[in-house]
Amino acid sequence: MKLKNTICLLVFFLGSIILPGCKDDLNIIQDSRISSANMWQDEGDIRSAVFGMYDYLRSSFKNNLLYWGEYRNGLWGPGTNNVLHSSDMSAVLSGTMNSTNAYANWSSLYTTINQANLIIKYTNQVTMSQEGKDFALANAYYTRAFCYFWIARIWGDAPLATKGFEDAGDDLYLAKSPQNDLYKQVEADIRSAELSMKPSFTTRTTANPAALAMLKADFGLWMYAVPKAGDSYLTMAETAIQSMALSADRLETDYANIFSAANQSGKEVIFSLFQENGESTGGFAIEHFWNRGYLKPEFINTAVPISENQWWSYNSRYVSLIRSDASDKRIISTYGHGAYGTNGNEIGWPNKYAGQMVSGTRVFDSDIIIYRYAQAFLFDAEIKYYRKNYAAALASLGIITNRAYGKQNYYITTSDAGILNAIVNENLKELAAEGSSWWMLVRTNKIWEYNASLASQISKKNILLWPITQSALNRNNNLKQTEGWQ
Secondary structure: OHHHHHHHHHHHHHHEEEEEOOOOOOOOEEEOOOHHHOOOOHHHHHHHHHHHHHHHHHHHHHOOOOHHHOHHHOOOEEOOOOOEEEEEEHHHHOOOOOOHHHHHHOHHHHHHHHHHHHHHHHHHOOOOOOHHHHHHHHHHHHHHHHHHHHHHHHHHHHHHOOOOOOOOOOOOOOOOOOHHHHHHHHHHHHHHHHHHOOOOOOOOOOOOOOHHHHHHHHHHHHHOOOOOHHHHHHHHHHHHHOOOOOHHHHOOOOOHHHOOOOHHOOOOOEEEEEEEEOOEOOHHHHOOOOOOHOHHHHHHOOOEEEOOOOOEOOOHHHHHHHOOOOOOHHHHHHHEEEEEHHHHHHHEEOOOOOEEOOOEEEOOOOOOOEEEEHHHHHHHHHHHHHHHHHHHHHHHHHHHHHHHHHHOOOOOOOOOOHHHHHHHHHHHHHHHOOOOOHHHHOOOOOOOHOOHHHHOOOOOOOOOOOOOOHHHHOOOOOOOOOOOEE
């Protein structure tokens, strides 16, 4: 059930206790006009703070999910008129960002982390029911782990804040901690979340057992494949996926149903960021849809969702992959296309998260999916590939291909390279425009085959990371720029 009323009430609550903050520090100072003595009184305050934390998490990802997790994969490009809105966008595409790039700002993630830190602190001080305490701690540890997992992968070394900052007297100017320390914190927080997680926590827009298992699998796969931290992490991922008791009935029969406005919390969704008309709308998808001036009038917001302008779209390589098999039932949901343009021109667009029509106006109120069960099967196939259990990897992949093409044994290759390519291809097709393909391509060491600009810079130190903003460096003398991005 959606949490509209709770979150709407929280807009005022949070607005009164958090300063707007500057983009050039961690942006986590609380307003001293309301002290901790009257903020954290009872279980209701803690529960409200949890939903406020998810409001911050949504603010972190509703626009940035694809900038951090997809646009750099070499399969996206400019949309309408082959032009991007800003040089910052172009730099993301080519992997040539600098310290002034708008998308390199980490402050919203640290604001979310600070809220998690405060929840952990006060949950252990306020008299609460055990269920309330478990709910608060499971969500706070899950969210903190999730944020630090993204920070460590995006920036590498970064500040590691584990106490809540509440007033200007707190020391906000933390030096960077090594990336590995951030990974250790993610692992510790996953373990802490497991201690408080309960089967009764089933809401898809807050932490739940399946969401925690997916984060654990995601983290374990990354640690095994990228920093090469050892086989124990592959086992971690394997155990997490096994705990989910995967079966084909976890998937929607109709792929389009996943993204239906009437099915926001459908059975395939594991964890998503809540949006609703009148509470929160917008996000990255607005940049995928066409301006009405390019369309025949009869198709505007009927066959073709519209927005202010289409800044981003798939490049020709991605379109070819998505459309490589006409029997693929995912195409219409992943890539809308047709002779809808002026003068009958064929146009195309990423067709997920289109929201709905309300009183003649398109409202981009789609929940933003972070994890769903199809990705769990893809994780499972990747784990089994690393185990060199190729038949089992293809069996897991077959659950995905059976829905997509009506064929369980779609891939019959038995070679190592063939199976890895099948896993990569199905990730790219199944999860297009969902913000995870960058991480998959880095994990599988395929990113160099897809992004030619990055491949040309492969010798540069930390080319797969992001720079820290110059404003953050100016504000905090304890920070140093990511090596290689000076």
